[in-house]
Amino acid sequence: MRLLHTSDWHLGRSFHGVGMLEAQRSFVDQLVAFVREQKVDVVLIAGDVYDRALPGVDVVGLLDDALVRLTDAGATVVLTSGNHDSAIRLGFASRLLERGGVHLRTRLDDLATPLLLPLSDDDAGAQLAIYGIPWLEPRLVAGALGVDTASHFEVTRAATSLVRADLAVRAAARTVHSVVLAHTFASGGISSDSERDLSIGGVGAVPLDLFDGFSYVALGHLHGRQELSPAVRYSGSPLAYSFSEARHRKGGWLVDITADGVDSVTEVHWEAPRELAVLRGTLEELLADDGLAWAETAYCQVTLTDAQRPAQAMERLRARFPDTLVLGFDPEGAKDAPKTSYSSRLASAVDDLSVCCGFLEHVRGRSADEAEAAVLAEALEVVRLEGVSR
Numbered sequence: 279m280r281l282l283h284t285s286d287w288h289l290g291r292s293f294h295g296v297g298m299l300e301a302q303r304s305f306v307d308q309l310v311a312f313v314r315e316q317k318v319d320v321v322l323i324a325g326d327v328y329d330r331a332l333p334g335v336d337v338v339g340l341l342d343d344a345l346v347r348l349t350d351a352g353a354t355v356v357l358t359s360g361n362h363d364s365a366i367r368l369g370f371a372s373r374l375l376e377r378g379g380v381h382l383r384t385r386l387d388d389l390a391t392p393l394l395l396p397l398s399d400d401d402a403g404a405q406l407a408i409y410g411i412p413w414l415e416p417r418l419v420a421g422a423l424g425v426d427t428a429s430h431f432e433v434t435r436a437a438t439s440l441v442r443a444d445l446a447v448r449a450a451a452r453t454v455h456s457v458v459l460a461h462t463f464a465s466g467g468i469s470s471d472s473e474r475d476l477s478i479g480g481v482g483a484v485p486l487d488l489f490d491g492f493s494y495v496a497l498g499h500l501h502g503r504q505e506l507s508p509a510v511r512y513s514g515s516p517l518a519y520s521f522s523e524a525r526h527r528k529g530g531w532l533v534d535i536t537a538d539g540v541d542s543v544t545e546v547h548w549e550a551p552r553e554l555a556v557l558r559g560t561l562e563e564l565l566a567d568d569g570l571a572w573a574e575t576a577y578c579q580v581t582l583t584d585a586q587r588p589a590q591a592m593e594r595l596r597a598r599f600p601d602t603l604v605l606g607f608d609p610e611g612a613k614d615a616p617k618t619s620y621s622s623r624l625a626s627a628v629d630d631l632s633v634c635c636g637f638l639e640h641v642r643g644r645s646a647d648e649a650e651a652a653v654l655a656e657a658l659e660v661v662r663l664e665g666v667s668r
Contacts, residue, residue, distance in 0.1 A: 281532070281534075282312070282316075282321050283513045286325070286516075287326065288326055288328070296577070301517055304551050305517060309348070323358070325359055327357060327360070353379070356381045357383070358382075358384065358410040358498070361413040384412050386423065389409070390409070397535065398537045405448070405454050406456075408459070411458060430482040438489065456492045462497065464506055492509065495511070500512045508543070513529070514526065516530070516548050531543050532544045558583060564580065576601065578599045581606045634658070
């Protein structure tokens with residue numbers, strides 16, 4: 279049995295104001311082609327299918343198209359909901375969709391209801407049981423799961439206990455290998471800027487040993503593909519959704535399971551439609567560096583280190599790097615400079631011109647040049663003379 283572990287599609291998401299629906303269509307094209315070429319039996323989607331609880335019509339249409347094409351390619355789909363999804367909306371018509379090979383696990387009632395698939399030709403032979411644990415909001419599910427403390431640890435422990443109890447009954451009669459999908463933050467995972475915090479201060483992280491004993495655990499929520507243990511992995515998101523993911527190599531995991539258990543887990547790579555460039559330096563350095571030619575077609579995050587903020591910085595950057603989406607300033611030596619508040623600097627101003635120049639520096643990050651100071655001085659003089667004439 280061949281399974282493909284994916285998660286965090288975030289259909290409908292934008293990237294710093296740039297719509298990503300076409301890039302997501304490209305991912306779906308790659309995914310379907312891979313499923314056909316590699317003869318994937320089951321596609322796992324471990325939550326955050328959509329980017330928001332109320333996705334747009336075109337976004338819903340893209341998921342519909344993806345599911346139809348994946349099942350047409352011969353794959354069964356198992357899908358759980360994440361913290362970005364509306365579990366109720368995503369789980370609509372789940373029983374009907376099962377007839378078409380799409381198995382939704384978005385409800386607590388389905389925690390201990392696995393998808394059962396044969397791993398041998400013998401009717402009494404080994405089986406694969408695939409369980410889905412959707413995103414569990416502790417405050418909302420603690421009572422239903424019978425736990426007193428509304429924490430990520432307690433509700434996840436309760437959910438995995440239900441899975442283990444069902445698995446134990448099935449394993450008493452035959453060999454059963456288990457795959458568990460879960461959308462959560464497991465201890466040891468490395469986060470990036472584009473995930474929504476599950477809780478404040480890292481309290482939402484659940485210990486890895488909650489997943490002990492399962493043949494393979496397909497996690498979702500963190501956007502970087504990573505291995506927490508041989509049996510517990512994050513596939514990561516198929517596309518980068520923040521510049522903190524610029525060095526990620528996006529993909530998933532291809533899992534081969536036989537009657538004897540997990541045979542192999544191999545990396546899968548998705549091609550990014552656009553590269554991400556994180557650039558740092560003075561404006562003139564960045565504009566003159568021939569080694570940055572590759573970034574001219576990339577989405578760029580630029581941090582300028584000029585001692586004073588250059589005039590028309592974004593316009594000049596976009597002349598070379600048209601898709602500069604984020605611009606920041608971190609002047610060289612600024613960290614070593616004494617920190618004084620704007621009010622303190624205002625109090626030390628010696629005249630009206632100093633006040634005006636100080637305000638200009640405060641709001642735009644660089645002091646007035648000679649021409650600007652001259653214009654301000656002239657304006658102040660006009661005001662002074664008008665006051666005298668009155």
